[in-house]
Amino acid sequence: MKALVLHLAVLAALAAMGFLLPPYHHGMMARVLVMAVFAIGYNIAFGYTGLLSLGHALHFCAGMMACGIAMREGVAAGPALLLGLAAGGVTALATGLLALRTAGVSFMIVTLMFAQAFHLALLYYGGFTGGDEGFPLPGAARRLFGLDLTQAGPRYAVALVLFGLVLLAQWGLVSSRFGRSLIAMRENEERSRMLGYNPFTTKLAALVISGLCAGIAGAAYGVLFGYVGASFGTTQYSILPMLYVLLGGAGTTLGPLLGAGLMAWLIDAASGLTDSPLAVIGVTLIGLVVFAPRGILGTLRQRGLKWLP
Amino acid sequence: MAAVILEAQGLSRAFGGLRAVDNVDLTLQEGEVHALIGPNGAGKTTLVSLLSGRLTPDAGHIRFDGQDITRLPAHARVARGIAYTFQITSIYAGLSVFDNLALAVQRSRPRDLTAAVQAAALRVGLEGELQAEAGALSYGHQRLLEIGMGLALAPRLLILDEPTQGLANGEINDFMTLVRGLKGTTVLLIEHNMDVVMALADRITVLHFGQVLASGSPAAIRADAAVQAAYLGGADAAD
């Protein structure tokens, strides 16, 4: 009950921000919400199931490219978004079938390599994909349910609705029986196997759900901000969701949002000091693994807020 | 004579040069409590690992309920009704007792999960600890939770690997009551405590250097000269 109130309160606060924020922060918050959807996907794989992937940029960028190329070829935004969703799931299924034969460090390297190969392939077929420069999506096509997504207000609304749906879906998932079996894989895979859970299929399902979130996030990013490109498939876009989840708290429902929001604020605040976010990302990553491996909400949960979902 | 539920023939498994399990035949009757005894290193844990699917045999066949399960992965054997409780307690230390039991209980898809978990906790006397973190339980309670998870699977064959190790006397008595109260579940029990074995077992198989030394009723095993020489005499002296 407390958890439900908390989730709804967070969504209500985000909705209120839609009316209160100045235009610059408006765009930034919309971006944060879409990246938080991506991070929620990452959280399902890493935070709840314990699968530390370094290749989620693949699913994000696959969703983005599928959606963007479809729209370039004349498909409407709605169906194109669904294509992006599917692309995220299909790539996660394909890479998961292979990568899940490994574990631990090998799993990290294999996922990294798959994402790298995908990114290189996007560059190699640059004539079709637009390569590193990418391509803009025509403003006229960026309409959803009659809303003009080139405008700040509708854009924020769509980002918020998407985030709200994914957040509640994540909460439903992790408090379900299936969600419990995912957490069980993270906590003790051998015990789970001896309770009759198939580790391979359970983890594969987690990866596919994770990939679906990443795919829809990538597609939405393209539609909302009007640009797609292979630069969203670089290793950095695999690291970012990991960073958000680690910062906010892996295995907490609201950690991905908190991490994405805080990082955006940190990088924005530090932009006076450095012209590149690299150092901020680097310092935060190191600080987290050394001083706070559970992240913010994870530490709060450990320190007494046990009910935190 | 009751039906045979599990039949293993010619099971072998070697580690490097060591034949941990060497051409073992084992037959379990439905509903019996079958004890597996033998000195340390006799291959007991390796044998039950072969039966539960945690290891694959180098040679031999296993039939469960009339079907060959030799190549079946462990989780699929659990789904067919073979449950295994670990010798070294293996619970979800970071999760609550409720979640630990629920992970076993929910395998049979009960309508009311909470009620089913409470019933499972009651069987092993952990009904007061449901919200506690499993890793914070006392050792004895962790053993009981481990057994409770095995029971909650409602298995047809329950393999208990040294269940009373580290339990206090009172807890051992509770455990024996629990096993006696199992109706229709076949139990394969690895146990060092001979009082527990003699009190519970319908039949006993003695393993020695990976091979079956003897198999029969408790009375017959007690009288067996080879067993006396290899095991019981030595164990009495050691105790």
Place this chain on the structure above:
Amino acid sequence: MGTGPLLLLATLEGTVMAAVLALAAVGLSLTFGVMRVVNVAHGEFYMLGAVLAWAVAQAVPSAPLGFVAALLIAPPLVAALAWVTDTTLLKRLNYDPESTIVATIGLSYLLQQGALSFFGPDARPVAAPFSLRLQFPWFGYSGYKLFVVLAALLVLGAVWLFLRRSKAGLVMRATQVDRNTARAFGINVDRVYAGTFALGAGLAALAAVLVVPISQAHYLMGHDPLLLSFIVVIIGGLGSLRGTLIAALIIGLADGILSMLYPPTLAKIVATLAVALVLVFRPQGLFGAPAR
């Protein structure tokens, strides 16, 4: 140019590539072999070696002297930085494999930013110490490139001898087999780890100093060597030194020859996928013995 001379040129280029790659990859292989950690910042240690070489060469007026100074100064500096990283960061993480990867990802971002802030975004050339040119009937070839091959072979030989013959090498191998037993025998495991990490980074930096007269220093130059080193170490079998050397030769030659005949991006895609599949289907590498 006919096919024969083209192939000769490709083989030469591939050999140079293989030599540099072997140096960089042996460093990564050492840290993985002995410490069981994957150092994602390995490419940045390589980059730092190159950038520092440029900085040192700037400060010294004559080209040959500048290069020699860079060779003597840059690798030890990078090794010292790695030593500090190990004792202040990795040790705190208890060398947990996954945390170490995350931390070294952070470190690699920091080092990139540092190089960008101090040296700027431009590619910086360093003059080769000599400009000898070997004249083949079909084309001329840089004598310096052949010197790089020779130097790399010498260093690799020295590393080999160090590991096989010296007491320090024995201590490292003992720690690799079992760090707890090594500790029980009075080996200072902390120092072995710091030393290994420093040696690995120093070798990467050395490779970079050698390569800088050929390919210039740039703050993002660590990416490709890291990827290729990964590929070499994985194909060769994680932690196997001999496998690493064989794999470096194969990958270097293959890369040199293939990128003459095919677009380099395509070659990289194939190599990257190959390495992922090796890890999936033959995790002990192509030359390692299967683990029991």
